[in-house]
Amino acid sequence: xxxxxxxxxxxxxxxxxxxxxxxxxxxxxxxxxxxxxxxxxxxxxxxxxxxxxxxxxxxxxxxxxxxxxxxxxxxxxxxxxxxxxxxxxxxxxxxxxxxxxxxxxxxxxxxxxxxxxxxxxxxxxxxxxxxxxxxxxxxxxxxxxxxxxxxx
Amino acid sequence: xxxxxxxxxxxxxxxxxxxxxxxxxxxxxxxxxxxxxxxxxxxxxxxxxxxxxxxxxxxxxxxxxxxxxxxxxxxxxxxxxxxxxxxxxxxxxxxxxxxxxxxxxxxxxxxxxxxxxxxxxxxxxxxxxxxxxxxxxxxxxxxxxxxxxxxxxxxxxxxxxxxxxxxxxxxxxxxxxxxxxxxxxxxxxxxxxxxxxxxxxxxxxxxxxxxxxxxxxxxxxxxx
Numbered sequence: 001x002x003x004x005x006x007x008x009x010x011x012x013x014x015x016x017x018x019x020x021x022x023x024x025x026x027x028x029x030x031x032x033x034x035x036x037x038x039x040x041x042x043x044x045x046x047x048x049x050x051x052x053x054x055x056x057x058x059x060x061x062x063x064x065x066x067x068x069x070x071x072x073x074x075x076x077x078x079x080x081x082x083x084x085x086x087x088x089x090x091x092x093x094x095x096x097x098x099x100x101x102x103x104x105x106x107x108x109x110x111x112x113x114x115x116x117x118x119x120x121x122x123x124x125x126x127x128x129x130x131x132x133x134x135x136x137x138x139x140x141x142x143x144x145x146x147x148x149x150x151x152x
Numbered sequence: 153x154x155x156x157x158x159x160x161x162x163x164x165x166x167x168x169x170x171x172x173x174x175x176x177x178x179x180x181x182x183x184x185x186x187x188x189x190x191x192x193x194x195x196x197x198x199x200x201x202x203x204x205x206x207x208x209x210x211x212x213x214x215x216x217x218x219x220x221x222x223x224x225x226x227x228x229x230x231x232x233x234x235x236x237x238x239x240x241x242x243x244x245x246x247x248x249x250x251x252x253x254x255x256x257x258x259x260x261x262x263x264x265x266x267x268x269x270x271x272x273x274x275x276x277x278x279x280x281x282x283x284x285x286x287x288x289x290x291x292x293x294x295x296x297x298x299x300x301x302x303x304x305x306x307x308x309x310x311x312x313x314x315x316x317x318x319x320x321x322x323x324x325x326x327x328x329x330x331x332x333x334x335x336x337x338x339x340x341x342x343x344x345x346x347x348x349x350x351x352x353x354x355x356x357x358x359x360x361x362x363x364x365x366x367x368x369x370x371x372x373x374x375x376x
Contacts, residue, residue, distance in 0.1 A: 077229040
């Protein structure tokens with residue numbers, strides 16, 4: 001399967017290498033050429049320099065034939081917008097957006113965009129470790145805790 | 153009427169200024185501390201420090217009772233998220249987004265945001281008009297843009313010359329209004345005969361500009 005990854009930071013690069021190791025064809029998009037260094041020399045996939053909310057850039061990365069798309073930049077809104085373009089415009093089957101802000105992740109989950117919030121995941125894992133509780137499922141970590149929903 | 157403007161750059165600043173002087177209740181959200189200080193100095197409580205992409209900020213700024221939210225930051229993705237949050241999360245009736253990449257107009261529509269303003273596109277269409285000089289020049293939009301007042305100069309090639317106006321076949325609702333010939337002008341009527349070099353001021357439905365152009369000048373133009 002062809003997979004497009006937006007953002008070649010630590011997460012994007014690691015994901016690309018892991019997917020390639022499982023035999024998939026990859027294209028990674030980033031606006032900073034230097035970031036592609038993270039992929040190392042063994043990476044055989046395509047690297048595309050550009051902004052992920054630009055449809056022309058997505059096309060260049062082969063979004064039209066992609067079976068999956070992951071938005072992993074550090075910008076929540078870029079991830080949200082590109083994920084929606086991939087899903088609605090290019091009809092990519094599996095689309096995931098990384099969203100740091102738990103409230104925004106929750107809001108877009110309600111709107112039908114699959115999201116993962118590393119903030120909730122990281123905090124939840126640390127919480128369970130500190131309180132010596134057993135680890136839970138991803139879905140449980142992703143559920144917005146009451147204390148975050150209403151604090152202001 | 154209560155309006156929330158997100159993004160306190162130049163567009164947001166002047167928009168707020170204009171709305172305020174029109175007596176409209178308004179809040180301007182800006183996330184940059186320095187920029188905010190500047191805005192607060194001038195607008196007082198109208199300025200609100202926070203990230204307009206965040207649910208909480210919008211809530212505190214009063215999004216649940218807002219009649220209109222205008223997202224005018226310099227980033228298209230931020231403006232999209234602001235509008236989607238306002239519309240879907242807070243049920244704001246009307247949302248307007250500023251966009252930089254004209255191609256995003258369609259993307260925004262697809263994602264449920266119908267009202268967009270692109271300065272790139274506006275300037276482009278002005279240049280386009282400039283390129284088509286001595287052709288159909290838009291003078292003014294009437295009836296919220298459904299009708300256009302246009303000027304057109306007739307050439308030797310125009311199929312409409314040396315004919316009486318009553319014999320011309322024009323698209324529906326097109327009206328030839330004024331004829332400018334040399335230094336004189338007159339009201340056009342059925343008996344008027346058009347000549348090369350004449351300038352006509354006409355009113356045409358915006359949707360029929362291309363047909364009008366074809367009828368008068370004999371040239372069709374690809375829809376923009």
